[in-house]
Amino acid sequence: xxxxxxxxxxxxxxxxxxxxxxxxxxxxxxxxxxxxxxxxxxxxxxxxxxxxxxxxxxxxxxxxxxxxxxxxxxxxxxxxxxx
Numbered sequence: 001x002x003x004x005x006x007x008x009x010x011x012x013x014x015x016x017x018x019x020x021x022x023x024x025x026x027x028x029x030x031x032x033x034x035x036x037x038x039x040x041x042x043x044x045x046x047x048x049x050x051x052x053x054x055x056x057x058x059x060x061x062x063x064x065x066x067x068x069x070x071x072x073x074x075x076x077x078x079x080x081x082x083x
Contacts, residue, residue, distance in 0.1 A: 012053045
């Protein structure tokens with residue numbers, strides 16, 4: 001099982017791939033009951049990681065848009081011909 005520091009290095013796409021692998025494993029008819037709890041716990045960790053990555057990306061996008069909007073507003077204020 002991966003450690004938290006390993007999760008810091010894993011990318012979003014890799015986490016999704018691992019989640020897909022776990023899902024296929026859990027959907028199979030030969031699920032090892034002894035591993036079931038570990039696999040579900042790992043899936044929950046990966047879902048949390050993906051949500052965190054999406055949240056961070058959303059914040060960065062919002063910052064970029066805010067910077068673009070601020071740049072547009074300041075250039076509009078400097079341009080007396082702007083409506």
